[in-house]
Amino acid sequence: MAPQRFHEQFDHIQRSLPDVPLTMGPDDSAGFLYEKGVVLVRDGEEAGFVEDTVRTHFTETQGLVPDHVRRIGPQAGRTGVTRIRVGDPAEGEDTVPHALRAVREAEDRQGRRLVGRNHVVHIAPVNACPGDEPVPAPRTEPANPAPAEGGYDPGTAVGVLVVDTGLVHDHRSYPLLAHTTGDTQLTETDDHGVLRQYVGHGTFIAGLLAAVAPNTDITVRGTLNDAGAVLESEFGALLFEAVDRDGWPDIISLSAGTPSADHDGLIGLDAFMQELREQRTLLVAAAGNNGCDTPFWPAAYAALPEYADCVLSVGALRADGESGACFTNHGPWVRVHAPGERLTSALTGFVTPVPYVYQHSTYDTCRFGADYPCTCQYPRHTGVLSEGRESTGAKPDQVMFEGLAQWSGTSFATPVAAGLVAARMTAYRERDPRAAGAALLADATERAEVRGAHVPALRPPTWRPVPAVIPAVPA
Structure with missing residues (x-):
C-alpha cells in the first residue's frame, strides 16, 4: 500500500x-x-x-x-x-x-x-488508493475489449444493473451505449468547466459491458455519485433502492466496497446479502485495489459457503494478461481475474471535449513493488493533491477528454467478467445467471500468475494486450 x-x-x-x-x-x-x-x-x-x-x-x-x-x-x-x-x-x-x-x-x-x-x-479504483486516473485515448483508437459479434435483441437481452456513478449526459452518442438507461451524473464539471474526479466511471463500466456482451439491457444507477463514497450504514439501503426501482436483474455489476478487519462480512449489508441469496441474481463484485490480500467486501462474500453461488469476486490482470496487475487485491477469496489494466472505453460522450486536471501524481517506481512499467509510473503526470507539489512549483497536468479513455482498476475487470457471464447466457440460452457463472468458471482453463499463485483467468476473445509503456500525457 x-x-x-x-x-x-x-x-x-x-x-x-x-x-x-x-x-x-x-x-x-x-x-x-x-x-x-x-x-x-x-x-x-x-x-x-x-x-x-x-x-x-x-x-x-x-x-x-x-x-x-x-x-x-x-x-x-x-x-x-x-x-x-x-x-x-x-x-x-x-x-x-x-x-x-x-x-x-x-x-x-x-x-x-x-x-x-x-x-x-x-x-474500487477510488478505495483510498486508486488503480489510476483515466488517460485520454484518440478517437481513432478502438475500444478494448472491442465490440463482440452479435446484436441486441430486447426480447432475449440479459438484464445487468450497474451500481456506480451515473451516466454522462451525452452517453448515447457512443454507439455501444445507445440503448443503455439509468441515472445521469448529477454534476459533471466544476465551476471552471473541469471534469470532476470519478465522473464517467459508471459510463466507462457500461461501455465495457456492452462491448463484451452486446445483448444486454444495461441500467446504470448513480448510487455512488457523491465522489463514490458512502457510509456502510447507508449502503445497504441504497442497494435495496437500486434493485427495487427495476426489480432484481440477472446480474449486478458492483465496483465498490471496503476492506475490513472482520472476516464474516459487513453488518450493514447483512439484510441485502440475505435477500440476494434468495434471488436468482448473480452479484459480480470488484476485489479492490489495495494490492493486498485483506478481504474486500462485498466481493469477499464469494468465499463464504452460503454465498459462493451468488457472488463472483473479480481481480485485475495487467495489460499483458499474463499476471496480476500491481494494484489488484488477491487471495483465495478472489474467484477469478480478468483484464483490468489500460482498458479502453467511453469516459464521456462525443459531443463536447472536456478538460480534466489530475489529482494524484505518478511515481518513479511502482507503489506496490511490481517490477513492470505499471500505471503507477506511466503515463507521467503531476496531481493537485500530491504532497510537496507547491514547494517545487510543479503545476498539475491537465488533459482533454473527447470520448474514449484508458483506465485501470478492478472496477473495470468486474464488468468484463460480468459481460462474459451475460454473453454465455446468450450463447447457451441460459436463463439462470448463477448457473452461467458457475459454468464459465468450470470451463475456464486459462490461468494467470498472481503473487505466486496460478489462478483462473477470463480473457474476452475481443480483448487485446496493450504495450507496457504508453506515451506520456502532455501537460
Whole structure:
C-alpha cells in the first residue's frame, strides 16, 4: 500500500463527507476508513446489549459513564442496523477500538459478531488508493475489449444493473451505449468547466459491458455519485433502492466496497446479502485495489459457503494478461481475474471535449513493488493533491477528454467478467445467471500468475494486450 496516496485519498473522501468525522485504521496498511466514534449494530436487543456493555466497560476502565453512548438516527429501517455513538469525535481519541474490545468476549460466547465499524464504502479504483486516473485515448483508437459479434435483441437481452456513478449526459452518442438507461451524473464539471474526479466511471463500466456482451439491457444507477463514497450504514439501503426501482436483474455489476478487519462480512449489508441469496441474481463484485490480500467486501462474500453461488469476486490482470496487475487485491477469496489494466472505453460522450486536471501524481517506481512499467509510473503526470507539489512549483497536468479513455482498476475487470457471464447466457440460452457463472468458471482453463499463485483467468476473445509503456500525457 502507498501511504502518500492513501492520505491524499482520505482527505478527498473526508471533503466529500464534510459532516462525518472519519478516521483510518488501525494503520495505513489496513486500507479502510470508518466513521469516528460510532459503531454499527443490528437493531433490537443486540443494540441495547451493546449500549449497556460499552457503558459498563467505560465505567470499569475509566471510572465514568459517558453520556454520549447512545443510539443516533436515523434508526434501522429495512437494513435492520443502527448506529451507536461511543465517543465524542471532538475529543480527539477514537473510542471505537475500545468499544469493539468491550463486546468481543460476549461475541465469543454467542458465536456471532454483534458490532462493527461503520466503514466508508467507495468505488474500487477510488478505495483510498486508486488503480489510476483515466488517460485520454484518440478517437481513432478502438475500444478494448472491442465490440463482440452479435446484436441486441430486447426480447432475449440479459438484464445487468450497474451500481456506480451515473451516466454522462451525452452517453448515447457512443454507439455501444445507445440503448443503455439509468441515472445521469448529477454534476459533471466544476465551476471552471473541469471534469470532476470519478465522473464517467459508471459510463466507462457500461461501455465495457456492452462491448463484451452486446445483448444486454444495461441500467446504470448513480448510487455512488457523491465522489463514490458512502457510509456502510447507508449502503445497504441504497442497494435495496437500486434493485427495487427495476426489480432484481440477472446480474449486478458492483465496483465498490471496503476492506475490513472482520472476516464474516459487513453488518450493514447483512439484510441485502440475505435477500440476494434468495434471488436468482448473480452479484459480480470488484476485489479492490489495495494490492493486498485483506478481504474486500462485498466481493469477499464469494468465499463464504452460503454465498459462493451468488457472488463472483473479480481481480485485475495487467495489460499483458499474463499476471496480476500491481494494484489488484488477491487471495483465495478472489474467484477469478480478468483484464483490468489500460482498458479502453467511453469516459464521456462525443459531443463536447472536456478538460480534466489530475489529482494524484505518478511515481518513479511502482507503489506496490511490481517490477513492470505499471500505471503507477506511466503515463507521467503531476496531481493537485500530491504532497510537496507547491514547494517545487510543479503545476498539475491537465488533459482533454473527447470520448474514449484508458483506465485501470478492478472496477473495470468486474464488468468484463460480468459481460462474459451475460454473453454465455446468450450463447447457451441460459436463463439462470448463477448457473452461467458457475459454468464459465468450470470451463475456464486459462490461468494467470498472481503473487505466486496460478489462478483462473477470463480473457474476452475481443480483448487485446496493450504495450507496457504508453506515451506520456502532455501537460
